[in-house]
Amino acid sequence: MPKLYFFFIYLMCRVRAGTEEGCPAFTGLSISSALTGTDLKVKLMLYTRQNQNCAETLSSAGSRYLNVTKKTILIVHGYRPTGSPPIWIQKAVHLLLSVEDINIIIVDWNRGATTLLYHRASSNTKKVAEFLKTLIDQMLADGASLDSVYMIGISLGAHISGFVGQMYNGKLGRITGLDPAGPLFNGKPPEERLDPTDAQFVDVIHSDIDGLGYREALGHIDFYANGGTDQPGCPQTIFSGSQYFKCDHQRSVFLFLSSLEERCNITAYPCDTYRDYRNSKCASCEAFQPMACPILGYYADKWKSYLTLKNPPVTKVFFDTSDKEPFCLYHYLVDIITWNKNIRRGSLIIKLKDQAGNTAESKINHEVATFQQFNQASLIAGFDQDFEKIARISLAFSTGSVIGPKHKLRILQMRLRSITYPERPQLCRYDLVLLENTEIIFKPIPCQNMQT
Numbered sequence: 340m341p342k343l344y345f346f347f348i349y350l351m352c353r354v355r356a357g358t359e360e361g362c363p364a365f366t367g368l369s370i371s372s373a374l375t376g377t378d379l380k381v382k383l384m385l386y387t388r389q390n391q392n393c394a395e396t397l398s399s400a401g402s403r404y405l406n407v408t409k410k411t412i413l414i415v416h417g418y419r420p421t422g423s424p425p426i427w428i429q430k431a432v433h434l435l436l437s438v439e440d441i442n443i444i445i446v447d448w449n450r451g452a453t454t455l456l457y458h459r460a461s462s463n464t465k466k467v468a469e470f471l472k473t474l475i476d477q478m479l480a481d482g483a484s485l486d487s488v489y490m491i492g493i494s495l496g497a498h499i500s501g502f503v504g505q506m507y508n509g510k511l512g513r514i515t516g517l518d519p520a521g522p523l524f525n526g527k528p529p530e531e532r533l534d535p536t537d538a539q540f541v542d543v544i545h546s547d548i549d550g551l552g553y554r555e556a557l558g559h560i561d562f563y564a565n566g567g568t569d570q571p572g573c574p575q576t577i578f579s580g581s582q583y584f585k586c587d588h589q590r591s592v593f594l595f596l597s598s599l600e601e602r603c604n605i606t607a608y609p610c611d612t613y614r615d616y617r618n619s620k621c622a623s624c625e626a627f628q629p630m631a632c633p634i635l636g637y638y639a640d641k642w643k644s645y646l647t648l649k650n651p652p653v654t655k656v657f658f659d660t661s662d663k664e665p666f667c668l669y670h671y672l673v674d675i676i677t678w679n680k681n682i683r684r685g686s687l688i689i690k691l692k693d694q695a696g697n698t699a700e701s702k703i704n705h706e707v708a709t710f711q712q713f714n715q716a717s718l719i720a721g722f723d724q725d726f727e728k729i730a731r732i733s734l735a736f737s738t739g740s741v742i743g744p745k746h747k748l749r750i751l752q753m754r755l756r757s758i759t760y761p762e763r764p765q766l767c768r769y770d771l772v773l774l775e776n777t778e779i780i781f782k783p784i785p786c787q788n789m790q791t
């Protein structure tokens with residue numbers, strides 16, 4: 340695991356100071372704590388609409404703000420190798436309280452999660468879960484119901500949530516796992532990790548399955564962002580500092596939070612593999628009729644009854660995102676029938692323009708497509724903007740080679756259809772010749788027939 344190894348070297352080169360605030364704050368530790376390691380100490384910080392900006396520390400002495408007849412969301416963080424507080428806390432509290440009048444309990448186990456030795460943090464997960472059981476038992480004694488307990492667990496926190504859920508025989512309302520931790524958990528049996536039997540509904544977002552995240556499906560529904568590996572906008576080299584290590588992993592948190600803003604929906608498509616999804620084999624939402632395909636994030640529980648009744652109750656869904664908030668891409672299928680005598684392999688860059696001249700470019704680096712005479716190649720293209728009316732389409736074809744002759748791609752028919760909005764008219768163009776690396780711009784026309 341070279342990524343983790345480099346991470347330690349990076350940490351050694353860095354010193355960080357803690358912070359102090361008036362209201363109870365998340366434990367701020369420094370790199371020196373990470374070097375010596377920390378003993379487990381769990382702190383519970385409650386936020387409600389009555390105290391949005393100033394947490395109340397929960398203790399056995401009782402609470403001024405906790406109302407157990409309301410829904411309670413516990414947010415559990417993961418491994419904290421630098422000791423610094425998570426950067427998403429305020430945003431998560433603010434957004435969740437803006438959509439629902441609930442109790443939010445931030446579970447601060449920074450002492451215990453902060454250590455250079457990941458396995459030490461990992462070995463504390465069951466102890467944190469036992470601590471949380473005493474909290475939930477107390478809430479139940481005060482009149483709360485398990486149905487209204489919802490845990491959001493990040494990285495190691497996802498497995499902690501799973502352990503808590505297991506202690507209640509899966510009767511917790513919901514668990515959301517945000518890039519559940521992979522190292523030391525990959526391949527473990529269900530009782531040693533998060534699994535669908537841990538709550539009435541378990542949804543998971545994967546964003547770093549080749550690094551800090553868990554590869555396989557763990558919930559009733561597992562959302563794989565950009566295939567679950569490299570996230571757009573995240574640095575690809577170690578020279579970018581700490582972002583290189585955590586950006587992919589953290590993306591799951593920002594994707595989830597973005598769903599609370601409801602600026603756009605991230606729709607995900609059921610598929611066996613990302614490869615099949617990229618090859619546009621999975622653009623159908625028929626399985627979910629009369630509903631549409633599932634939407635990632637807070638509102639994914641709208642699909643709960645379908646997903647939990649399915650046998651087995653496991654669904655993997657895939658989607659691509661843009662590189663920044665709100666991360667949504669609008670997906671189109673581009674079907675191309677060519678009449679070249681020779682098979683051509685290459686990629687297409689597609690741009691859409693609206694009447695006002697705004698341009699959306701397909702940001703996806705296609706796998707090289709194969710264009711074969713009188714065969715249809717179907718490509719999936721994601722655009723970060725959506726135009727209801729497309730005035731112009733631009734196409735450029737590239738084989739990727741910079742030397743040698745320029746190839747031509749002769750297109751008999753190209754058709755563009757929105758997957759995001761399948762009811763929209765399909766747009767076509769017939770008889771085009773693309774010269775390699777030369778952009779052509781044309782006005783699309785309604786397709787003459789709708790056969791696929």
Ligand SMILES: *[C@@H]1O[C@H](CO)[C@@H](O)[C@H](O)[C@H]1NC(C)=O
Pocket residue numbers: 406408409
């Ligand atoms: C607790 O919440 C319930 C449901 O929202 C509400 O009816 C009740 O008045 C609240 N209790 C207090 C003490 O605020």
Ligand SMILES: *[C@@H]1O[C@H](CO)[C@@H](O)[C@H](O)[C@H]1NC(C)=O
Pocket residue numbers: 601602603604634
């Ligand atoms: C997102 O999807 C929901 C249906 O689940 C719909 O009500 C809402 O209008 C959609 N939001 C946007 C911005 O398209």
